[in-house]
Amino acid sequence: MNNFEFLNPTKIIFGKDVEEHVGKEVKKHSSSCLLHYGGGSIKKNGLYDRIVHSLKSEKIRFIELGGVQPNPRLSLVREGIKICRENDLNFVLAVGGGSVIDSAKAIAVGVPYSGDVWNFYSGEATPEKKLGVGSVLTIPAAGSEASHSSVITNEEGMLKRPLNMEMNRPSFTFMNPELTFTLSKYQTACGIADILSHVMERYFTNIKNVDFTDRLCEATMKTVINNAYIVSKNPKDYNARAEIMWASTIAHNNLLSTGRIGDFGSHFIEHELSSINDVAHGAGLAIIFPAWAKYVQEKLSEKFLQFAVRVWNIDQNFENPKETIMEGINRLESFFTFLGLPTKLKHIGIGEDNFNEIAVKTLYGRNGSVGNVVSLGKDDIINILKLAE
Template sequence: MNSFELYNPTKLVFGADKIGQLGELVTPYGKRILLVYGGGSIKSSGLYNDVLYQLEGIGAIVHELPGIEPNPRLATVNKGINICRAEKIDFILAVGGGSVIDAAKAIAAGALYDGDVWDFTVRQATIQEALPLGTVLTLAATGSEMNGNSVISNWETKQKRAMGSKLIYPKFSILDPKLTYTVPANQTVNGIVDIMSHVFEQYFSLTTDIPLQERFAESILLTVIENGEKALENGSDYDARANLLLAGTYALNGTLPNGVSTDWATHGIEHEVSAIYDIAHGAGLAIIFPNWMKHVYKERASKFVQYAVRVWGVDPNGKSDDEIALEGIEATRNYFTRIGAPATLGELGINDEQLDRMAEEATKYGPIGSFKMLSKEDVLSILTASL
């Protein structure tokens, strides 16, 4: 086990109808609120009205930034930063899924920074201060509701990059499983893949003697696999939605990487795909991850054997490690297909035209990953297998 620090001050408020605590949760942070959200779904569901009712109840002055994109864009973030400055915003409230929360975090950091908020993603500056923010989560997927990370896209340069800081942890996040009842099936699927992918990035590691972190990761995978299918069968299954929501939070709230060398190459590759084609993050991950697995598993086949046996119940008797590992990878692909996720870039209308550029961009600061360090050629090979 490596050394590590664990610190996560986000307060999670979890359960049915917890929106009723929103006013009280916002109160300590001031009255001038920027409300950030995406499309119209929070209006049609009634959540928008519930949020405004809560904010009016504490006499808040509410400014709005609607229209956050599924891959939130720098230009939209800058709009939010301008509102914060012009209106002396005290607190940012994100109501939505990962994209909305990520945009809110970037706005929170950018509002108190003199330069371009993009600087934080290209490591030309580190976040020194940020406005406080809170979230009302409407989708099981991101983990952003309980961490200090944000991913935004620069649509002009076709780049998708991450920033992170302890200063942009949400002060609170309200997680009401009922708010996810109306999530359409394809978004539920993308969420399932997203959660599982977050686990993969931290589970497939060369670090040894981390039994607790491994078992925690397997716990999340088993929970998501089972409850993902239940939520797809019946979108209003409270416990299935609750289990997915909690699993999504734990997949990326700092529980799994304790003392572990994590990978994140597949996310890097997917970011290049969705930066150019604006596809859903979960869809890109479903396509690429099993191909990444096949490309790297021999680096430490025993880890993939453990994965196959413990997560997919593969019977190891009479099989070689390679056979068991490949059976586990196959089970992953089969599960993704069974729940309706795409298996090839072709299904999304993506051909080989931009693969070289993506591979180049993904590795422009050097090889990526940790389980296996991937060169441009490795990335190209994984992308080609994904066509």
């Protein structure tokens, strides 16, 4: 086990109707805020009205900025920064999924910075201060509601880059599982693939002797898998939605990283799939992760065997453990297929002619490799894409 530091200062307020108290929580931090949201679904389902009512009842001055897209764009972040500066807003309240929260985090670091906010994402500068951020989560997936991460897409070159730092963690997050009842089957599936991938990126590690976090990872994965089957039958099952929602936060708040190093090679490759054809992150991961697993499993066979036996409850073939390992990866792929996700690049219209571009963009600015289980260079990435063809 490695040495580590861990602190998650995000206050979680979880359960039915909790978002009615969002105004009170914002008030503890600021008397004004930018109300940041996505494509407007919150206006159709009444959430917007409840949030606005709660803010007004606490006399919080706010200005709205909707329009965040999946794979949130730098241009809207810049617009948010401008609005906050011109109107002296001191807090960003994100109402939505991971894209909205990631965009809010970017606005929050950009406002007090004299340069261009992209400098933080390109690695040319490091934030020193920021506005506070809070969120009302509507899509369990990205884990951004308590994570130290924010991922923004720069339209110039469609480059997608993360900014990971402790300061990024929101002050609070409201999580009402009922808000997820109306997610489509596809949105739900993409979220589940994202959550599962966040755990798997941490689970598959070269660090030895990480028994506790291995087991916490397995607990999280089994929860997500079992409850995904329940939700597929009944999208309004409160408890199953709640299990998935709470698991989504724990999957990515770095508790599961304590004492170990994650891989995240699949995540980085997927970011560039999304950036070239705007596929949902979870759907892209459903394609890349099984291919990555097939490519690297020989280098970490004992953990892939554990994954098959403990997560998928496969009876181990003691004479031929490799068979068990491959069956574990097969079950993962079948699970993604059951969810209705693409598992091959051809399903989303990406072919061999894109492979070089994806590999080059994945490695751009990253010293020639990504990933830890196996350090992946350009040829490795292209081989993984071929396995996902």
